Amino acid sequence: MEFKILENGNLIESPRELKNIGEYDVIVCGGGMAGFGAAIAASRHGAKVLLIERETALGGLATVGLVPIPLDIPTGISLEMVTRLEALDGYTRRNSNPELHKLVLDRMVKEARIELLLDTAIVDAVVVDNQIRGVVLESKSGRQVVWGKRFIDCTGDADVAYFAGCEIMSGRESDGKHQACSLDFRLGGVDYDKYLESDLKAYDQSWVKLIKAAHEDGRMPIMYENHLNWSVFVPGRPKNCGKDEICFCISHSRNCDPLSNVDLTRMYLEGREQAAFFSRFIKENVPGFENSYLIDTANLLGVRESRRIVGEYVLKTLDFARKAKFDDAITCTHHHFDLHNPDGVGNIKWAKEIIDGKVCYVSSTGHPGSYPPPCGVENMTDGWGRTGADRVFLKDSADIPYRSLVPVKIDNLLVAGRCLSSEFMAQAASRLILCCVNMGQAAGTAAAQSLKEQVVPRKIDIKTLLGTLEADRKA
Numbered sequence: 001m002e003f004k005i006l007e008n009g010n011l012i013e014s015p016r017e018l019k020n021i022g023e024y025d026v027i028v029c030g031g032g033m034a035g036f037g038a039a040i041a042a043s044r045h046g047a048k049v050l051l052i053e054r055e056t057a058l059g060g061l062a063t064v065g066l067v068p069i070p071l072d073i074p075t076g077i078s079l080e081m082v083t084r085l086e087a088l089d090g091y092t093r094r095n096s097n098p099e100l101h102k103l104v105l106d107r108m109v110k111e112a113r114i115e116l117l118l119d120t121a122i123v124d125a126v127v128v129d130n131q132i133r134g135v136v137l138e139s140k141s142g143r144q145v146v147w148g149k150r151f152i153d154c155t156g157d158a159d160v161a162y163f164a165g166c167e168i169m170s171g172r173e174s175d176g177k178h179q180a181c182s183l184d185f186r187l188g189g190v191d192y193d194k195y196l197e198s199d200l201k202a203y204d205q206s207w208v209k210l211i212k213a214a215h216e217d218g219r220m221p222i223m224y225e226n227h228l229n230w231s232v233f234v235p236g237r238p239k240n241c242g243k244d245e246i247c248f249c250i251s252h253s254r255n256c257d258p259l260s261n262v263d264l265t266r267m268y269l270e271g272r273e274q275a276a277f278f279s280r281f282i283k284e285n286v287p288g289f290e291n292s293y294l295i296d297t298a299n300l301l302g303v304r305e306s307r308r309i310v311g312e313y314v315l316k317t318l319d320f321a322r323k324a325k326f327d328d329a330i331t332c333t334h335h336h337f338d339l340h341n342p343d344g345v346g347n348i349k350w351a352k353e354i355i356d357g358k359v360c361y362v363s364s365t366g367h368p369g370s371y372p373p374p375c376g377v378e379n380m381t382d383g384w385g386r387t388g389a390d391r392v393f394l395k396d397s398a399d400i401p402y403r404s405l406v407p408v409k410i411d412n413l414l415v416a417g418r419c420l421s422s423e424f425m426a427q428a429a430s431r432l433i434l435c436c437v438n439m440g441q442a443a444g445t446a447a448a449q450s451l452k453e454q455v456v457p458r459k460i461d462i463k464t465l466l467g468t469l470e471a472d473r474k475a
Ligand SMILES: Cc1cc2nc3c(=O)[nH]c(=O)nc-3n(C[C@H](O)[C@H](O)[C@H](O)COP(=O)(O)OP(=O)(O)OC[C@H]3O[C@@H](n4cnc5c(N)ncnc54)[C@H](O)[C@@H]3O)c2cc1C
Pocket: 029, 030, 031, 032, 033, 034, 035, 052, 053, 054, 055, 058, 059, 060, 061, 062, 067, 069, 070, 071, 072, 120, 121, 122, 123, 154, 155, 156, 157, 159, 181, 182, 183, 184, 230, 249, 301, 302, 303, 304, 416, 417, 418, 419, 431, 432, 433, 434, 436
């Protein structure tokens, strides 16, 4: 390999031959929740599937990122996954055990005869005539190329779509800022029953008063967050032994650039310092945690949003607030606006929108989160800009249309998961773990169908797709 070093220190690599490691019907890029759903669905519908994952386990944020709280609607493959986890004592009351979750994913992928590459990063896409022909991989085996007929980008960061030159959105429309990132951590040695029976749990569930008081009297010199985002009891451990394990989401980095290795490094270091602080703070201040200790911090930073593709349809914030229905709905979500403040403390559960020429602070539930809107809670509107007694907060789920998984540019590419085609706030409302599996199932099914119909994914027969998804959910 020859290099040319430029005067500015940049480097030109010489062309080199990459080893061809095979050809597949469907290549699923990224093995998080969306990638898992996509690979299983495509394989069950007869496609020869390769699933490629950069980390050393499947599950992405839900496992390696220590987000053991799979919310939203279990159906189809996501229901199967939860049922399998339950059978191993790895799932109770919507909380999961990350280690058992990895094992369930390994087993389901193996049973579906999917070929899997872990510890392998996709670093480029080979595009010819508006189609991705192959992706370039980097791993212990060096640089390699693998060829495919259909690609599903489930990298969360829309890496493949970006490498292929698709149009991309990133960050908040007004200033490009991303949601806060979080490094989750686990504490062991907890007496959870004692915590559940404590006054703190009964009267200050999200620790708002505790944190405010601690900040005022100096126990928490830096206001990292004004509330506890969540704490999760990790199932699959001996019961009621006074040595429970709890996973926390409370350490956050702000003003993040999750697409920069420099800023990712800053956030991992910051997250570990915050976890060290919180583990001491919790031990000293929270009943039931007197003997607790830090087990670990996540190996994968909690990036909520980075790149989203521009698809055939961009899911709108107001679609979400109005619970819009779509003829090509491939799944739906029961979530609400849920934005982790990009540049300050608190959760934002409202969206600033212009409706009929008026600035409105739109809520999907009537609850403002821990960062109320400037108009005051009472003046928040519903999805149509109405206030007061006229407001209607629909309890329905919100649809996700197939077209939001189909990029406008590249013909043989689909996406699924948190990089779906959506406005910033609509993404914040539709990225829950089970919804990502469900989007993946739809994308995998569509990819296999498009091969059978011999048309590009944007041209498949949508009624057939919806019929197959419906039948598979009932099976
Ligand atoms: C801190 C935090 C708390 C959350 N809390 C909840 C909650 O309480 N409940 C809930 O349901 N959801 C929650 N979420 C949301 C949810 O966890 C994610 O939106 C969801 O898991 C995303 O799944 P995904 O498959 O789209 O992406 P990811 O989980 O990000 O998966 C993408 C996968 O692709 C891999 N990858 C990336 N780039 C490449 C590449 N170039 N080559 C190969 N592989 C690559 C990654 O390693 C990863 O495994 C939370 C998220 C965060 C960050």
